[in-house]
Amino acid sequence: GAGGFRKRKHDNFPHGQRREEKENVNPSSPLMTSFKSFQLELDTRHDKYERLVKLSRDITIESKRTIFLLHRYISAPSGEEVLNESEVKLDAVRRKIKQVAQELIGEDMYQFHRAISPGLQEYIEAVSFQYFIKTRSLISIEEINKQLIFTAEDREETTNMTSNSQDKQPHTWSLRVTPVDYLLGVADLTGELMRLCISSVGNGDIDTPFELSQFLRQIYDGFTFIGNTGPYEVSKKLYTLKQSLAKVENACYTLKVRGSEIPKHMLADVFSAKTELIDQEEGLP
Amino acid sequence: MSVSAMFVALQGALTADQDIREEIRKVVQALEQTAREMLTLLQGVHQGPGFQDIPKKCQKAREHFSTVRTQMESLKTKFPADQYYRFHEHWRFVLQRLVFLAAFVVYLETETLVTREAVAEILGIEADRERGFHLDIEDYLSGVLTLASELARLAVNSVTAGDYSRPLRISTFINELDSGFRLLNLKNDSLRKRYDGLKYDVKKIEEVVYDLSIRGLNKEATGGAGGEK
Numbered sequence: 109g110a111g112g113f114r115k116r117k118h119d120n121f122p123h124g125q126r127r128e129e130k131e132n133v134n135p136s137s138p139l140m141t142s143f144k145s146f147q148l149e150l151d152t153r154h155d156k157y158e159r160l161v162k163l164s165r166d167i168t169i170e171s172k173r174t175i176f177l178l179h180r181y182i183s184a185p186s187g188e189e190v191l192n193e194s195e196v197k198l199d200a201v202r203r204k205i206k207q208v209a210q211e212l213i214g215e216d217m218y219q220f221h222r223a224i225s226p227g228l229q230e231y232i233e234a235v236s237f238q239y240f241i242k243t244r245s246l247i248s249i250e251e252i253n254k255q256l257i258f259t260a261e262d263r264e265e266t267t268n269m270t271s272n273s274q275d276k277q278p279h280t281w282s283l284r285v286t287p288v289d290y291l292l293g294v295a296d297l298t299g300e301l302m303r304l305c306i307s308s309v310g311n312g313d314i315d316t317p318f319e320l321s322q323f324l325r326q327i328y329d330g331f332t333f334i335g336n337t338g339p340y341e342v343s344k345k346l347y348t349l350k351q352s353l354a355k356v357e358n359a360c361y362t363l364k365v366r367g368s369e370i371p372k373h374m375l376a377d378v379f380s381a382k383t384e385l386i387d388q389e390e391g392l393p
Numbered sequence: 394m395s396v397s398a399m400f401v402a403l404q405g406a407l408t409a410d411q412d413i414r415e416e417i418r419k420v421v422q423a424l425e426q427t428a429r430e431m432l433t434l435l436q437g438v439h440q441g442p443g444f445q446d447i448p449k450k451c452q453k454a455r456e457h458f459s460t461v462r463t464q465m466e467s468l469k470t471k472f473p474a475d476q477y478y479r480f481h482e483h484w485r486f487v488l489q490r491l492v493f494l495a496a497f498v499v500y501l502e503t504e505t506l507v508t509r510e511a512v513a514e515i516l517g518i519e520a521d522r523e524r525g526f527h528l529d530i531e532d533y534l535s536g537v538l539t540l541a542s543e544l545a546r547l548a549v550n551s552v553t554a555g556d557y558s559r560p561l562r563i564s565t566f567i568n569e570l571d572s573g574f575r576l577l578n579l580k581n582d583s584l585r586k587r588y589d590g591l592k593y594d595v596k597k598i599e600e601v602v603y604d605l606s607i608r609g610l611n612k613e614a615t616g617g618a619g620g621e622k
Contacts, residue, residue, distance in 0.1 A: 133572040147577050
């Protein structure tokens with residue numbers, strides 16, 4: 109009743125007044141002029157941010173596809189072909205990262221870090237997965253950064269860059285992956301390695317799981333060494349990492365104990381039953 | 394390089410990072426202390442007798458800003474100059490608070506909105522990112538929005554203290570500020586949330602002006618500045 113009436117009155121009151129003020133405010137006053145420049149500055153910043161988010165999404169999608177492709181490595185008749193194809197894909201991703209680096213010329217990278225971080229992590233995951241398949245070792249952060257140094261290819265880019273950049277070397281520019289992005293990317297890599305372990309058993313490969321469990325243990329030890337010095341996200345990944353390691357270790361256990369008893373063609377069945385069991389256990393608190 | 398060597402190196406980087414953050418936090422705590430002292434000082438203007446001493450209070454607050462400038466100087470030395478946004482979160486809050494305090498002092502003195510350049514100068518930092526430790530535009534705008542709520546409160550209290558002309562001047566000021574903010578295309582972030590509160594400050598001041606005008610108190614005070622309405 110009365111309350112409702114009062115509310116309506118208050119709603120209407122500012123509206124009439126507002127229209128009136130708009131005319132009262134001098135559009136060329138110092139305050140309005142400076143706000144117009146703020147509008148421009150904020151819009152420029154937001155546009156750049158949006159462009160980077162979009163690039164980051166593209167990087168994520170392409171990196172995910174590369175990872176899927178690399179999972180086919182084991183089953184493919186010629187692994188070489190898969191690796192070559194993955195290299196082509198990663199080159200495409202790096203071209204996107206080059207665009208990111210171009211957007212960031214003359215900027216403080218950390219200002220836009222949140223926009224690009226997910227894409228970079230996914231890229232690190234893909235590139236370190238490929239590196240593992242090729243060399244059976246962990247790619248270092250320096251190695252990743254080395255691949256992210258870009259040179260200007262055509263004239264248009266060069267002119268564009270010299271006008272914006274404060275860089276001492278006008279013909280190359282680079283993007284540096286932060287230690288935290290690297291760690292998060294590597295933590296995701298362990299999930300992929302776990303999948304690789306499962307699928308290699310499916311292919312009758314009984315050496316890879318042991319190799320993987322050793323490699324994962326090294327990474328896990330590394331993460332425990334870092335412990336909670338890192339940011340919260342890193343410690344959060346530690347839990348999932350432990351689960352992946354447990355799955356791989358259990359797989360090795362099964363292979364060791366029962367591998368000699370079971371004919372090779374049945375290994376996969378035994379194994380998938382075992383992993384299901386682990387999945388169920390995870391559901392419990 | 395072995396996996397464990399890599400992780401040792403990474404751990405080193407993370408520890409170095411933490412040390413920097415620790416140092417920054419110490420200076421920021423000192424800045425917060427200064428900001429609190431200034432705020433307490435300026436809160437005096439809301440009480441009856443405080444209205445007569447506004448220039449004196451501003452004078453005193455200005456003295457505090459020299460402490461702020463030395464503390465800012467020390468903050469600048471705690472981290473690499475090109476990594477401003479990496480550690481931005483640590484001083485964001487106190488910087489917004491200081492912008493508000495500077496803007497409040499300048500408003501009390503001149504009844505105008507302090508420019509971004511002027512705030513930067515008062516705080517002893519740069520207005521431009523290119524030149525070093527700077528004042529981020531969003532922090533500046535946040536500080537200005539805090540000023541708006543403080544002025545809404547000041548309008549109410551000036552009426553209580555018998556100053557009937559101040560609310561009218563505040564009203565004009567806030568309206569201009571509101572039009573300024575309406576020019577901005579804000580993203581759905583914290584600044585936008587703060588901006589959403591501005592309309593309540595505008596409304597509050599309009600109500601004060603309305604109360605004064607229906608009683609004819611505005612004419613009495615100013616000789617008809619807002620009396621034609």
